[in-house]
Amino acid sequence: AFVASFPAELPHSPVREYLAKMKSIAPIFGGMLLGVLCMPHSHAQSPGQLDPTFGADGLSILSPVSSSSMDNAQCAALRPTGELVFAGVSGGFSGFAMTVGQIHPDGSLDTSFGTAGITTVSSEGGSNFAYDIVVLDDGKVLIAGAVSLTAANTAMAVWRLTADGALDPSFADNGALVVDIDESEDYGEALLIDEAGQITLVGKSRHPVSY
16 A cells, blocks of 8 residues: 655656545446435435436436547546536547546536536556546645556556646646656555645555566
8 A cells, every 4th residue: 555645736846646545436338427316405305315306317427438438437526516526537448548527416517617528638558547536625626546657557646637627737747747656556546635735645556466
């Protein structure tokens, strides 16, 4: 296991690290599936039921992000204004892109975020993965995940997006912090932000087994 922390405002230079828990919403081929369960004071008949005011009977199925692929929503965070920001992956055998989207409280895609509601971040020749997401007090979005540098070498990654879904050029290297520990498989899986704005990233690092 691996834990490290670093300031919220990172310089454009080599950095620190992070990683831990994995949240899963719902993978689906040909689109992303999001669901909302009712809390005690919601509109449903009883807590724990799908909320009929969200999407279609409590489910929001988004159009495919990638035409040849699987779209997988991995994690989500709620804005104080009610919008739900989610992150995951989209792609296929040729590689996966880290995907971030935003939906309104009624389950419809917020087209003011990213490009028509979706932001994708890809790496040439590799894949990007998202495992945790945090909405910051200023509206910006932090995503923890991983970038595959080679088939056997995955590096930890943290991305920061502006409130409207663009990569934040003031964070790390044009919005992305990538940390490669030796030739190991490194995954950033959870983010914690303290009152001082310090970012803690938790995850794991392991060496692939040779046979």
